[in-house]
Amino acid sequence: xxxxxxxxxxxxxxxxxxxxxxxxxxxxxxxxxxxxxxxxxxxxxxxxxxxxxxxxxxxxxxxxxxxxxxxxxxxxxxxxxxxxxxxxxxxxxxxxxxxxxxxxxxxxxxxxxxxxxxxxxxxxxxxxxxxxxxxxxxxxxxxxxxxxxxxxxxxxxxxxxxxxxxxxxxxxxxxxxxxxxxxxxxxxxxxxxxxxxxxxxxxxxxxxxxxxxxxxxxxxxxxxxxxxxxxxxxxxxxxxxxxxxxxxxxxxxxxxxxxxxxxx
Numbered sequence: 671x672x673x674x675x676x677x678x679x680x681x682x683x684x685x686x687x688x689x690x691x692x693x694x695x696x697x698x699x700x701x702x703x704x705x706x707x708x709x710x711x712x713x714x715x716x717x718x719x720x721x722x723x724x725x726x727x728x729x730x731x732x733x734x735x736x737x738x739x740x741x742x743x744x745x746x747x748x749x750x751x752x753x754x755x756x757x758x759x760x761x762x763x764x765x766x767x768x769x770x771x772x773x774x775x776x777x778x779x780x781x782x783x784x785x786x787x788x789x790x791x792x793x794x795x796x797x798x799x800x801x802x803x804x805x806x807x808x809x810x811x812x813x814x815x816x817x818x819x820x821x822x823x824x825x826x827x828x829x830x831x832x833x834x835x836x837x838x839x840x841x842x843x844x845x846x847x848x849x850x851x852x853x854x855x856x857x858x859x860x861x862x863x864x865x866x867x868x869x870x871x872x873x874x875x876x877x878x879x880x881x882x883x884x885x886x887x888x889x890x891x892x893x894x895x896x897x898x899x900x901x902x903x904x905x906x907x908x909x910x911x912x913x914x915x916x917x918x919x920x921x922x923x924x925x926x927x928x929x930x931x932x933x934x
Contacts, residue, residue, distance in 0.1 A: 695719040698772035701782055702826060705761040705768075707752050710745045713764055714738060725771050728798040732888040733812070734767060739890035740845075743897035755827045755834045759842075762823020763816060766790050770815065774798070786819025805882070806855045812887055813852035820845065837904045843918060844900030848893070850915040852885050861920060869924050872931070880930050895929045896922070 694700035694716055705713065717738055721731050741760065743749075750756040765782060770790020772778040781787035793802070793811045802808040824842075827833065834842060851858050859881060866873035873880065884892050899922065 694768060695723050698724060698768050698775075698777060699780065700765070700768060702758075702761045702765045702784065702823070705764050706757050708761075709752075710741055710750045710760075713750075713760065714741045714745065717741065717764060717767070720768060720771060724775060725794070728771070728774055728794045730771075730794055730797060733797070734887065735890045736848075736887045736893035737763065737767075737816075739893035739895075740897050742890065743894050743901070747901065753830075753832065755824075755832050755838055758827035758830070758832060759820060759823035762786070762821075762826060763819045766815065766819030766822065770794060784819060784822050786815055786817075786822055789815035789818050809852040809855060809885055809887075813849040817849050820849075837901075840904035841897075841901050844896060844904075844922065847915055847918045847922060848885070848896065851881070851919055852887075854916075855881070855885075857916070858919060861916060862923070865920055866923075869920070870927055873923070873927050876927075876930075879934070880927055883930050883934065884926055891933060892926070892929070896926060899925050899929075 692700055692704060694704070698720075705716075708716065717734050721734060725731065725733065741750075744756060744760070750760055762784060763786070766784045766786030767790055769778070769780065769782055769784060769787035771794060772780070773787060773791035774794035789811075793815045796802050796811060797808070802811055824834070859877060862873065862877035862881060866877050883889070884896075886892065
């Protein structure tokens with residue numbers, strides 16, 4: 671009888687359908703935990719599907735290509751398995767984008783507790799109505815939305831007992847440099863005007879196109895190369911003798927400018 675009972679239980683288990691994973695692109699309601707359980711290749715596909723799908727109605731078909739570049743780097747380096755610090759931080763960003771799209775489209779008012787959601791919604795609304803016509807205005811709005819989503823993902827990771835390692839935290843500082851550069855265009859260009867000739871003589875005449883290339887959210891190459899470079903530095907040692915985000919920005923400029931010269 672016991673064997674019959676076990677067989678029956680097994681057959682019932684086999685007959686019970688397994689719940690399908692939600693189609694996050696269609697629903698735009700997936701939680702951070704659901705996104706955390708996605709593999710990095712799945713997240714890359716999700717971001718691309720949002721750009722070509724629901725975000726297209728808001729004129730945002732290429733507004734997260736730089737995020738694609740970072741996720742591609744994670745795929746190549748086998749980083750970001752579920753329940754890791756990298757996964758939680760990335761999930762915070764992707765969730766914020768997803769919920770921001772839903773809010774901007776009028777499909778939902780649910781932020782999921784992610785403060786980046788309303789900032790992404792504001793960014794997308796302003797983008798679609800032509801209020802972010804200048805590069806400085808666009809980049810500031812974009813960076814503020816990503817900053818909020820990133821900090822939320824980091825807070826979730828820490829609350830769940832998964833803080834960043836020393837290497838991960840140094841890598842995180844590169845993303846801070848990127849967002850700082852987006853928010854501080856005049857300051858960054860002034861720094862390049864003053865220090866650029868000391869870093870590379872050719873940078874003096876190319877500082878504006880270089881800066882525009884580095885901060886272009888519609889391009890994946892700069893963020894992908896920047897991630898490779900920053901992670902390599904982070905594994906070796908902290909950037910010594912550097913103070914503040916502006917100093918870190920200048921510390922990365924030489925290698926970034928070399929990449930810029932290679933691809934343009």
